Amino acid sequence: MWDRLYVKQLAKPIQEKGIKPDDYILDWDETDRRCLEFIKIYIDTGVIHHVENETMAYGCWEKLQGLAPQSIGASI
8 A cells, every 4th residue: 555655646644644844845635635535445345434534644544554463564
């Protein structure tokens, strides 16, 4: 998942832990929303209820990592 976010240039909200960097020139809210929705596309229907109310990509990412078994947590 991380590779897909990086290639799509949507990883910044997660890299910055949800905090907009001062030098970020694009629309932060739009980038965060696009990242969040991109993540949700790949979530299994049995897990989506854990993150469906998340409004920020970083919060969604953190919850998903908490749900994943430790052996695959880094590959989400």
